[in-house]
Amino acid sequence: MLRHVLKKTLIAVATIWIIITISFILVHTMPGEPIIFLIGEEEYYYLLDKDPAYLEQLINKYGLNDSLNVQYVRYMESVIKLDFGESYYNHRPVIENFKMAAKWTLMLSIPTLLISSILGAVLGVYAGIHPGGRFDRIATPFFLALKTIPSNCLSLLLLILFAYKLRWVPINGMVSPGVEGMDRVMSILHHMVLPISILIVFRTSGGFMLMKSTVSQIRNEEYVLTARSKGIGKRKVLFRHVLKNAMVPYSTSLCMQLGGLLSGAMIVEVVFGWRGMGQMMYNAVSRRDFATAQFCFLLSAVCVVLSNLLGDIVNAAIDPRIREEVPLSE
């Protein structure tokens, strides 16, 4: 068990290191002067025109004249110290901007994860134990159809329906201006309803499909048949034998979804004007605010790697078959 976890951790650390290296290489191999990526295009051309001496000074300050090795080590150091420079859009440290945005994103993504994981599991199990039943025949095509509609299209359609036509929810934003206390909370909740429902529907469809296929697969395993033929009741077989095994892939996928908590909702955030991490990355890319864009990339990559690691560990902890598999790693 320990060896298994240790190995996975080492791989995760190596992956993170490679990701940081990729983002370093990106800055230095992309067409254009690296200084542009640090201070932004406008600033660069302005300084080039008006104050080349200061530009030179900046280049020295960021050490862009040093050899690549030196720069690489320095970049690594700054990443480890969580120093990601400042956003050239509002000249605040990227980390400060991140703290603001993360709060709003988590407000959307944590409830989404909780509700959709429960909903996906329950519906999936129900469809899985009655394959071909009435519920399965309705739910499966419904969730499959969801996969073919791009999220921007669905978000727009629902926005039009509920915000513009029915006027049940606000059109845009996160909170009505000028309200305090309890009213503010209610206003935020009111603004959250639609984006959160869309996210839940999308996430549930993934969980549903996974749970349904695992349960319907396990149902046909021989040990389930054996348990039934020993005279164990249907319900007991379901909970003791089927669900216990079906939880393994499901919990792994849940852990992996944790990695998307901060960055998984970009399009929904943009459509609804939600100032979270997705919006932050979107703005950074469209404003060519490279420091922020790079930070967002690093952050989401690290989150995904860590959550995959967590998935592996949880998996090994609950399923003894996996941790015995160490020699098969080849």
Place this chain on the structure above:
Amino acid sequence: MNKKKRRPNTATIFGLIIIGFFVVVALLAEYIAPYDPSALGTAYLPPSAEHLLGTNDLGQDIFSELVFGTRVSLVIGIFSALAVTLIGTVLALTSGYYGGWWDRLVAAITDITMAIPSLPLTMLLIAYLQSGMFSLIIAMSVTAWTGTTRILRSRVKQICEQPYIKIEKTLGVRTPVILFKHILPNLKDILLTRMALSVSGAMMTESGLSFLGLGTFGQKSWGNILHFAFFRNSILRKQVWWYLPPIICISISVLGFMLVGYYGQQRAK
């Protein structure tokens, strides 16, 4: 196997019809579109006999835009899928056939790339690269090849275990002949279905990126049309004819490729 192949299931046929329709529209765009999609005119016209779907904020004919958008969307989707499939096939063939350190390296690179979230990396690349159709295709393909590679690699390994490949190896048949004449044809079905899925995935990503305004410039894809419809407040103005058609086109074409991708393989079994 061949007999079954001749009667593909309804879902596949349906998907093929959808794809065929859009391909024809894309090829004949010049003849179908009544106007030049970039020609300016009177803005915000409602649908009429002259302008089937009205005009946009610059007075461009929306129907013509859609017709030409088909070409942009399909080209991006298909070329990304081609790139993805090509990378995947080369890596899978060589790693599955040769095994050894190269195989381990490919497996490791695949694992690491899978751990990199694709949308953020794509967006980061778009920020660095000059915007255009080519960079968009590169940025989307960089992370999308992993799934295809994995599936093909395990298939290649299976095939390499077959007696005929082993016999050929012993007989000293040249490697390219084995790879391209005897292994590749066996991958045809998986390749085609994986490619259809890659196209639908690429078109979805593209529509998302273009919707955000990060896609192509100059050439408008469906996602771009939707971008302008959304950010120029077509919803507030109740211009259904502006925002709805691109949504329908994107969804239906993605559905077409998905149907072929998911059900296309079933006929081969």
